[in-house]
Amino acid sequence: xxxxxxxxxxxxxxxxxxxxxxxxxxxxxxxxxxxxxxxxxxxxxxxxxxxxxxxxxxxxxxxxxxxxxxxxxxxxxxxxxxxxxxxxxxxxxxxxxxxxxxxxxxxxxxxxxxxxxxxxxxxxxxxxxxxxxxxxxxxxxxxxxxxxxxxxxxxxxxxxxxxxxxxxxxxxxxxxxxxxxxxxxxxxxxxxxxxxxxxxxxxxxxxxxxxxxxxxxxxxxxxxxxxxxxxxxxxxxxxxxxxxxxxxxxxxxxxxxxxxxxxxxxxxxxxxxxxxxxxxxxxxxxxxxxxxxxxxxxxxxxxxxxxxxxxxxxxxxxxxxxxxxxxxxxxxxxxxxxxxxxxxxxxxxxxxxxxxxxxxxxxxxxxxxxxxxxxxxxxxxxxxxxxxxxxxxxxxxxxxxxxxxxxxxxxxxxxxxxxxxxxxxxxxxxxxxxxxxxxxxxxxxxxxxxxxxxxxxxxxxxxxxxxxxxxxxxxxxxxxxxxxxxxxxxxxxxxxxxxxxxxxxxxxxxxxxxxxxxxxxxxxxxxxxxxxxxxxxxxxxxxxxxxxxxxxxxxxxxxxxxxxxxxxxxxxxxxxxxxxxxxxxxxxxxxxxxxxxxxxxxxxxxxxxxxxxxxxxxxxxxxxxxxxxxxxxxxxxxxxxxxxxxxxxxxxxxxxxxxxxxxxxxxxxxxxxxxxxxxxxxxxxxxxxxxxxxxxxxxxxxxxxxxxxxxxxxxxxxxxxxxxxxxxxxxxxxxxxxxxxxx
Amino acid sequence: xxxxxxxxxxxxxxxxxxxxxxxxxxxxxxxxxxxxxxxxxxxxxxxxxxxxxxxxxxxxxxxxxxxxxxxxxxxxxxxxxxxxxxxxxxxxxxxxxxxxxxxxxxxxxxxxxxxxxxxxxxxxxxxxxxxxxxxxxxxxxxxxxxxxxxxxxxxxxxxxxxxxxxxxxxxxxxxxxxxxxxxxxxxxxxxxxxxxxxxxxxxxxxxxxxxxxxxxxxxxxxxxxxxxxxxxx
Numbered sequence: 001x002x003x004x005x006x007x008x009x010x011x012x013x014x015x016x017x018x019x020x021x022x023x024x025x026x027x028x029x030x031x032x033x034x035x036x037x038x039x040x041x042x043x044x045x046x047x048x049x050x051x052x053x054x055x056x057x058x059x060x061x062x063x064x065x066x067x068x069x070x071x072x073x074x075x076x077x078x079x080x081x082x083x084x085x086x087x088x089x090x091x092x093x094x095x096x097x098x099x100x101x102x103x104x105x106x107x108x109x110x111x112x113x114x115x116x117x118x119x120x121x122x123x124x125x126x127x128x129x130x131x132x133x134x135x136x137x138x139x140x141x142x143x144x145x146x147x148x149x150x151x152x153x154x155x156x157x158x159x160x161x162x163x164x165x166x167x168x169x170x171x172x173x174x175x176x177x178x179x180x181x182x183x184x185x186x187x188x189x190x191x192x193x194x195x196x197x198x199x200x201x202x203x204x205x206x207x208x209x210x211x212x213x214x215x216x217x218x219x220x221x222x223x224x225x226x227x228x229x230x231x232x233x234x235x236x237x238x239x240x241x242x243x244x245x246x247x248x249x250x251x252x253x254x255x256x257x258x259x260x261x262x263x264x265x266x267x268x269x270x271x272x273x274x275x276x277x278x279x280x281x282x283x284x285x286x287x288x289x290x291x292x293x294x295x296x297x298x299x300x301x302x303x304x305x306x307x308x309x310x311x312x313x314x315x316x317x318x319x320x321x322x323x324x325x326x327x328x329x330x331x332x333x334x335x336x337x338x339x340x341x342x343x344x345x346x347x348x349x350x351x352x353x354x355x356x357x358x359x360x361x362x363x364x365x366x367x368x369x370x371x372x373x374x375x376x377x378x379x380x381x382x383x384x385x386x387x388x389x390x391x392x393x394x395x396x397x398x399x400x401x402x403x404x405x406x407x408x409x410x411x412x413x414x415x416x417x418x419x420x421x422x423x424x425x426x427x428x429x430x431x432x433x434x435x436x437x438x439x440x441x442x443x444x445x446x447x448x449x450x451x452x453x454x455x456x457x458x459x460x461x462x463x464x465x466x467x468x469x470x471x472x473x474x475x476x477x478x479x480x481x482x483x484x485x486x487x488x489x490x491x492x493x494x495x496x497x498x499x500x501x502x503x504x505x506x507x508x509x510x511x512x513x514x515x516x517x518x519x520x521x522x523x524x525x526x527x528x529x530x531x532x533x534x535x536x537x538x539x540x541x542x543x544x545x546x547x548x549x550x551x552x553x554x555x556x557x558x559x560x561x562x563x564x565x566x567x568x569x570x571x572x573x574x575x576x577x578x579x580x581x582x583x584x585x586x587x588x589x590x591x592x593x594x595x596x597x598x599x600x601x602x603x604x605x606x607x608x609x610x611x612x613x614x615x616x617x618x619x620x621x622x623x624x625x626x627x628x629x630x631x632x633x634x635x636x637x638x639x640x641x642x643x644x645x646x647x648x649x650x651x652x653x654x655x656x657x658x659x660x661x662x663x664x665x666x667x668x669x670x671x672x673x674x675x676x677x678x679x680x681x682x683x684x685x686x687x688x689x690x691x692x693x694x695x696x697x698x699x700x701x702x703x704x705x706x707x708x709x710x711x712x713x714x715x716x717x718x719x720x721x722x723x724x725x726x727x728x729x730x731x732x733x734x735x736x737x738x739x740x741x742x743x
Numbered sequence: 744x745x746x747x748x749x750x751x752x753x754x755x756x757x758x759x760x761x762x763x764x765x766x767x768x769x770x771x772x773x774x775x776x777x778x779x780x781x782x783x784x785x786x787x788x789x790x791x792x793x794x795x796x797x798x799x800x801x802x803x804x805x806x807x808x809x810x811x812x813x814x815x816x817x818x819x820x821x822x823x824x825x826x827x828x829x830x831x832x833x834x835x836x837x838x839x840x841x842x843x844x845x846x847x848x849x850x851x852x853x854x855x856x857x858x859x860x861x862x863x864x865x866x867x868x869x870x871x872x873x874x875x876x877x878x879x880x881x882x883x884x885x886x887x888x889x890x891x892x893x894x895x896x897x898x899x900x901x902x903x904x905x906x907x908x909x910x911x912x913x914x915x916x917x918x919x920x921x922x923x924x925x926x927x928x929x930x931x932x933x934x935x936x937x938x939x940x941x942x943x944x945x946x947x948x949x950x951x952x953x954x955x956x957x958x959x960x961x962x963x964x965x966x967x968x969x970x971x972x973x974x975x976x
Contacts, residue, residue, distance in 0.1 A: 153853050157884075158794040160755020243753050243797025333776075335752060425855045425884045427949050428792075430759045433956075444954055446762070 004035035004304070011035075015042035021372050028366045036303045036352065037360045041367065043270040043308055044277065047535050050371035053501035054533045057514045061528040062521050067490050068529055069190045075116045075265060076186075077529025078193060079491040081555055082450060086190045088122035091130075091183035091456070091495040091551040093534035097237040098151075098180040102144045106151035106180050107240035111312055113184040114159060115266035118249050119315060121194040121256045122186030125429060126443055127156050129166040129182045130456045130495070130549045134175030136412055136737040141170075144178050145738065151240075152182070153423045158242035159249070163424035164432055165441035166456050170412045173460070176539035181495040181532075183456055183551040187445065194256055196265035198279035198287050198318050198344045203262055205276070205287055205342040206324065208331055209248045209314040212272070213297035215239065216310025244313040244336070251334040252315065260326055264317040273307045274368075275316040276342075277350045281368035289342035291354040303352060303359045318344060378511055379504035387465055390585055390599035398664060401637075401718045404593055406729055408634045408668065409641060411592045415733035433562055437646070439481040439630055440554065442562040451556040453487030456549060459633065462586045462601035464545040467509040469601045470586075471516030474550040476609045476672060479524045480630035482554030483613045484675060486563045486620050489524055493551040494531040499543020501535045509546040510535075517548060523606035524613065526552065560620055565629035566647030572626055572704040573681050574651055576636065578612050578674030579697045582665045588633040589668035602672045608696075609673045615694035616675055622690055624683035631674040637667040637711065637719060639676050644709050645727045653702035654712040663713050678704060744971055745771040747785040749815070749831075751806045752777065756792035756828065756948065763948045764789075768964050777809040786971050787824040788815060790831025792884070792946060802845065802887045803833035812838055824868055824967050825940045829885055832932070832942035841935055841942045842900070843892030849925030853886040857957070858923060858945055860931050861911035864904045867934050868970035869941045872962030878915045879908075879959035881945035883923060883931075888944040890926040890933075900933055908932040908943055 005011060012022040015038055025033055025041050033041065043049060051058065063071040069086040070078035076090035094109025110127060117124050129152060134141040145168075156163045161184070198205065216238040255261060263283070265275040272294070280287045291303050297311070319327050324340055331338035345351070350367060352360040398404050408414055421436040433451060434442035440453040457478040463470030479489045494517060499506040521528055537544045556562055567574075584590055585599020619625055627647065631639040636655075644650050655666055679687045684700070691698045709726060711719040746764045750757045757774060764772040773785070782788075795806035806812070812834075819825045819840050827835040835841045848854060857880050862873040873879065892900070900906050908931040912921045917929045924944075932943025947960030 157853055157886075158753070158755075158797060160793060241797070243794060243799065246753055246755065246794070246797075422856050423853045425853070427855060427882050427884060427946070427955075428755060428759065430762065430949050430952070430955060433954055 007033050007035055007038050012038060015039065016046060017042055021045060024372065028363060028370065034359055036307060037362055039304045039308050040273050040360060040362065043273055044367050045371045049270050049274055051533055052372050053374050053376050053535060054510065055373050056375050057511050060514055060518050062518060063527050063529060065525065065527045068527055070193060071529050072531065075119045075196055077491065077493060079529060079553060080190060081445065082557065083448060084190055086188055087185055087452060087553050088117050088120045088188050089183065089185040089493055089551065089553055090116050090530040091181055091493040091549065092116065092532040093495050093497055094180045094182065095177065095497060095534050095537055098148055099178050101237040102147035103151040104239050105237050106148040107155040108238050108312055109180050109182045110152055110155040111240045111242065111245050112268050113182045114161065114245065115268065117184045117186040118252055119194065119264050119266045120188060121192055122188030123253060124161045124184050124186040125431060126185045126441065126454055127161050127163040127182065128454055128456045128551065129163065129180065130458065131166065132169045132171065132174045132179040132547065135170060135172050138175065141175065142738055148180055149420050149423055155240055155242045157425040159246050160428050162426045162428050162432055164426050164443065165436050165454055168417055168420060169460065171461065171545065173545045176542065177537045177544050179497050179547060181549045183493060185452065185454060185553060194261065194264050196279050197263035197283040198285050199262040199283045200318065201285060201344050201346045203321055203344045204319045204324050204340045205289065205344060206317050206319050206327060206338055207294060207314065207341045208317060208338045209336055210241065210244050210311060211295045211297035211337065212301065212306055212309045213311045214301065214305055214309060217305060217308045238310055238312050240312055247334040247336055248313055248315065251331050251336055255327060255330050260320055260323040262318040262320060264315055267314040267316060269310060271308065271310050271314065272316065277364045277367045279316065279318065280350060280364035286345035286347045286349040286351065286364055287342060288345050288351045291352055293339055293341040295337050295339055303354045376501055376507045377504045378508040380508055381505035387598050388600050392582065392584055395594060397662065398593060401663065401667060402721050404589065404668065405637050405641065405719055405721065407592050408588060408638050409726060409730040410733040411588060412734050412737055414588060414634050414638060416731045417734065418731060419735045419738065434485060434564055438565050439484040440487065442485050442556065449559055451562055453482040453485040453554040453556055455481035455552045457481065458547055458549040460545040460547040461591065461597055463513060463547065465586045465599065465601050467512040467546045468516040469604055471513035471548045472520040472604050472606065473601060473672060474548055475517055475520035475524060475526065476604055477632055478550045478552035479526060479613060482552050483616050484563065484628045484630045485556065486560045487554030487556045488617060489526040489552055489554045491529045491553055492521060492526050494528055495549040496531065496533045497537050497544065497547040497549065498535050499538045506543055513546055513548045520606060523610050563620060563625055563628045565643050566627055567643050567649045567651060567678055567704040568626040568647060570649065570705055571681060572678040573684055573700055574653060574702050574704060575677050575679065575687065575698055575700050576674060577616065577677065577691065577696055577698045579671065580636065580661060580666055581669065581671045582661055583669040583671040584665050587635065587668060587670045589635065589664065602670050604672045611694065612673045612675065612696050615691055615696045618694060619687060619690045622686050624679045624686050626678045626680065628675055628677040631676060633670065635668040635670050640711065641709055641726055643676055644723055645730055649704055650706040650708045650723045651702060652705050652710045654715065655701055657714055663718060666713060744786045745773050745784055746787045746789060747773055747775040747782065749775045749788060749790050749811060750777060751795035751809060753795045753797055754791050754793035756946065759948045760789050760791045763951045763964055767951050767961060768968055770968050775811060777811050779811050780814055782814050782818055787967055788818055790827040790834050792829030792831060795830055795834060802830060803837035806834045807838040816840060819935065819940050822937050822939050824971065826869065826967060827942040828946060828948065829944055832944055833887065835940065835942045840940055841933055842896045843890055845887050846889045846891055847887055848889050854923055855884040856882065858883045859911050859913050860908040860945060861915050861917055863906040863909050866904055867907060867938045867941060869963050869966050870907055872966045876915060878911060878913065880950060880957050881947050881960050882949045883945045885944055888926065889924045890930040892927065897927060903936065905934045906930055907934050907941055908945065
């Protein structure tokens with residue numbers, strides 16, 4: 001096109017294409033690309049859109065199973081939840097934008113993941129998130145947390161989709177790279193899922209939703225680079241408009257209730273470019289767009305800008321022939337625009353015209369699917385040996401175990417997140433049966449006797465110490481969380497946050513984490529149906545701890561009732577299921593009390609993990625489980641304190657070291673595959689018989705009683721604290737630290 | 744009998760209110776689009792919660808000029824029941840159907856949590872199922888629920904028993920510690936002079952089923968419905 005820059009090797013390099021990638025572009029086209037084409041290739045082949053470093057590893061993840069309705073490759077995955085319904089879900093990162101501009105970065109992260117779900121024809125019913133920040137003693141991190149939470153609240157609350165759960169971790173590793181991973185779960189009909197496919201040659205391609213502006217151009221490319229020292233990145237972050245998205249949601253669902261469209265895809269990263277070429281590529285068709293017809297917010301926008309804009313709240317759809325007017329009518333009811341901007345063709349080309357000129361002509365399949373794939377070199381990181389070495393016997397035994405428990409409850413990673421989740425509307429839609437703060441959020445499925453249990457998890461310290469075990473534990477932990485609520489794990493979505501993949505150590509971490517997820521996912525029968533990879537989470541060469549966040553969807557069914565963590569009644573028997581081992585490595589206790597992030601993560605026996613999960617569900621089927629909680633950060637002592645605080649009733653408990661465990665390891669070690677549950681004393685026999693039949697270790701450790709948490713070890717009272725004191729520490733710690741007061 | 748649920752662009756508790764009327768109370772419910780001008784066959788109205796027009800401007804400031812609002816005003820003036828919940832309350836206040844204003848919560852945050860309320864007046868269709876002084880629990884979920892009005896208006900509300908609910912402690916004490924948002928006199932909900940219009944910030948529809956942990960809100964809808972049944976009988 002006249003007036004556009006001449007494409008040179010230099011310009012291609014500035015667009016982030018390597019010399020060999022640029023050569024491939026020229027080979028595909030058989031010529032030098034136009035400026036618009038160069039822009040299109042650069043975003044589609046960015047790490048963010050092409051998964052060029054990760055794809056060879058991702059295929060190792062198990063993604064099939066009888067419950068899988070839609071596996072990876074579409075806008076979101078889906079699993080069967082009975083009665084012809086499915087849960088449609090996905091998790092995605094918005095890390096880079098949320099560091100640059102936390103409010104809008106986080107808000108548009110929520111907006112994007114919502115669109116991924118409702119574009120499939122499912123109504124979003126729940127949002128979750130995984131947030132990670134540096135230490136709260138730094139004012140910048142307090143600012144980031146405040147604004148990220150406000151941004152998530154702004155978008156989710158306005159949409160009327162409850163934010164029901166999540167996790168928040170604090171570690172210096174995130175000082176320069178906070179993580180914002182957002183997950184959305186929707187409910188749809190399995191036979192009415194809509195796919196991102198441009199089917200039917202000659203069918204009209206329609207643009208719906210907000211107009212296109214100059215915002216977010218090269219957002220995907222920005223997310224595929226490290227941050228430098230004085231980078232000015234603000235203009236690449238978009239501004240979210242949840243009101244328009246709410247209208248878009250209602251209009252799309254109204255449209256999908258009737259038979260008007262062949263396919264639909266949201267314009268997320270790389271906007272009009274990725275939606276058009278991916279839809280064509282999946283259907284084996286081509287798409288011809290007339291860019292003069294694209295609704296623009298600003299005058300004088302060039303084809304390059306239109307194709308690369310990441311303006312929010314837009315969708316591309318392929319209508320059935322003759323249904324254009326009906327589509328326009330529905331969108332007009334919701335005060336939204338719908339414009340025919342092109343048609344489906346049979347030549348496999350993404351062809352763009354503007355003012356009578358052809359400005360781009362690219363084979364869609366090659367653009368979407370032939371992106372370079374790298375088997376990047378891998379190397380065991382040099383730091384591993386040093387951090388894994390932990391001399392447990394050399395650790396001084398703390399004199400006052402009460403003080404340790406209090407310090408752990410005040411650790412912001414463990415402390416109550418009430419200050420955060422009360423800013424989210426977590427009750428709208430009136431399905432939230434178990435509110436945030438339990439193991440999993442539980443939502444009823446109206447019109448059925450079933451419930452969804454949802455959880456998001458990852459302990460990235462474990463992953464730093466051993467990415468394989470750490471990632472497997474993330475899966476196991478999320479499974480335990482839904483099991484503790486009474487749900488069977490159905491499937492997972494993963495959000496893989498890592499550093500720079502061009503460094504062999506990072507690539508090794510990535511590959512090992514994938515192995516860990518794959519093995520755990522197989523063992524626990526929870527296939528990976530969707531996911532997202534976020535690389536280049538580095539600043540000035542310092543990568544984050546590997547953080548493969550796992551989002552789990554479970555189903556409570558067969559008349560089973562949701563179980564909560566809180567102790568219920570005076571006199572109930574407290575049981576620990578699972579085995580206490582000396583797993584101090586990577587523990588929160590070691591970090592908080594001894595100031596060490598060292599050792600190897602807790603041992604994980606996946607066979608045992610599965611057996612314990614199955615045993616818990618079987619025990620729940622007898623109806624005798626009154627409360628249930630899994631143990632995680634802070635170990636048994638923190639888990640017991642959480643049960644007591646949630647129930648507002650104390651406990652008298654006794655543990656034994658059997659002379660093989662240290663007292664601190666018994667209380668605060670983070671051994672896997674353990675649950676704390678309670679039953680009425682009358683049901684002791686049923687409980688013991690059931691667990692024995694299941695072949696899992698268990699131990700009755702005492703009774704729910706009084707207003708203190710008392711834990712004896714080998715008949716010596718080691719922890720003895722008023723519940724009111726523990727609860728005050730636990731509930732106020734995060735708020736105090738956020739307001740600049742140290743705990 | 745049919746209760747109309749008004750849907751503005753951005754309403755998001757419309758389905759929740761519909762569900763409670765239809766499936767919990769067993770009455771007929773119908774969605775009304777904000778551009779509708781026809782309320783025939785409608786016996787009572789609910790303006791639900793949400794973010795009408797995104798609430799980018801003052802909450803409810805745009806919704807109040809939606810076409811349906813002229814009909815809502817006429818309906819209210821005829822003494823027929825109009826219930827505004829959360830954003831619906833904000834719209835009624837902006838429309839001048841109820842007095843006062845709802846401004847930012849005093850700590851500037853959105854707050855979502857279960858909330859104890861003291862029934863300040865049982866003398867209305869909506870509150871007849873409660874005893875005056877009774878403590879109920881309805882969740883709140885708002886960023887702009889801080890009720891303010893001129894002293895004369897407050898005096899008039901207080902003198903005429905038009906405060907329906909106040910934020911309270913679990914034991915019914917009404918004090919500043921129990922006030923989540925800074926509302927004057929801990930006001931959570933008010934009635935119009937005819938007592939047929941109630942606006943409240945808390946969400947009774949979120950506390951109407953045992954599964955959700957609280958059923959206190961059901962009596963509010965049942966009161967509205969039984970009053971209509973009496974009138975039509």
